[in-house]
Amino acid sequence: MPFKEAQECMVGEYKVDGQCCPTCHPGYRVQETCSIITGTTCVPCDPGTYTAHQSGLKDCLQCKVCDSAFGLVTRRACSPTSDTVCGCSSGYFCSNMKDDDCEMCVTHRVCTPGQYMKSRGTERNNTICKECQAGTFSPNGTLSQCLPWTNCTAQSLSEEKPGTNTTDALCSVQSKPHFTLIVIIILIIIIIPVIIWMVFLRRKKKNRERTYDIKGRAEASDPDKICDLLEADVSVINLPVQETRQQEESDGISRIRSKSQDSRES
Numbered sequence: 001m002p003f004k005e006a007q008e009c010m011v012g013e014y015k016v017d018g019q020c021c022p023t024c025h026p027g028y029r030v031q032e033t034c035s036i037i038t039g040t041t042c043v044p045c046d047p048g049t050y051t052a053h054q055s056g057l058k059d060c061l062q063c064k065v066c067d068s069a070f071g072l073v074t075r076r077a078c079s080p081t082s083d084t085v086c087g088c089s090s091g092y093f094c095s096n097m098k099d100d101d102c103e104m105c106v107t108h109r110v111c112t113p114g115q116y117m118k119s120r121g122t123e124r125n126n127t128i129c130k131e132c133q134a135g136t137f138s139p140n141g142t143l144s145q146c147l148p149w150t151n152c153t154a155q156s157l158s159e160e161k162p163g164t165n166t167t168d169a170l171c172s173v174q175s176k177p178h179f180t181l182i183v184i185i186i187l188i189i190i191i192i193p194v195i196i197w198m199v200f201l202r203r204k205k206k207n208r209e210r211t212y213d214i215k216g217r218a219e220a221s222d223p224d225k226i227c228d229l230l231e232a233d234v235s236v237i238n239l240p241v242q243e244t245r246q247q248e249e250s251d252g253i254s255r256i257r258s259k260s261q262d263s264r265e266s
Contacts, residue, residue, distance in 0.1 A: 014056030023054040027080035030058045045080045071105035088123045111141035114165035132165045
């Protein structure tokens with residue numbers, strides 16, 4: 001029935017100018033309303049427009065555009081019978097969701113240094129950040145859990161700088177001051193006696209060489225003068241000499257004098 005006067009229209013009809021006319025199917029719009037002779041004239045929706053339900057609309061609805069500048073992306077393109085469905089691009093989450101269509105996207109929260117991501121952001125939920133606990137750190141806020149400070153003592157190192165919630169503890173291989181002092185004292189105790197012993201041996205060697213030199217000169221020179229020189233030389237040397245060495249030198253002088261006297265008598 002193309003035309004009907006009625007106060008209330010039935011399902012599948014729409015009211016226009018007090019008259020009830022048949023509606024157009026989804027994807028179509030009314031080009032001409034019905035009359036007594038003809039029914040409603042319907043035509044397909046133009047590209048970029050749609051009608052999702054039976055209606056008496058003369059113009060199809062404009063399809064929505066998912067603007068990438070606001071983090072929106074197209075999940076389902078517009079068709080003659082349905083509007084565009086938008087979603088959020090990576091790094092955004094939907095703050096206003098209607099059915100499966102997102103109307104507004106917001107950037108994910110960025111965790112700061114000293115925090116970790118308890119829950120990474122998705123298209124429907126924002127990122128959840130938490131503070132690092134004592135003894136842990138996060139240098140950039142992108143970690144899923146905070147890292148523990150380095151235990152310098154366990155690695156036989158000294159802690160040069162303690163850790164914070166954003167930086168690790170700084171360890172050093174430098175020795176502790178009291179340990180260095182102990183090493184120096186031990187070296188002194190060992191080295192000094194060695195030096196003293198070496199000096200003593202050097203002086204003892206020089207004394208022995210000097211005595212042999214005097215005895216050599218005595219055999220090649222006048223015995224009486226050499227004896228006097230030897231006695232004077234012995235008295236000048238101001239170094240500790242063992243009793244056996246003194247006795248040896250005295251016996252040598254006596255033999256030289258005895259030899260000298262024998263040569264004169266002969």
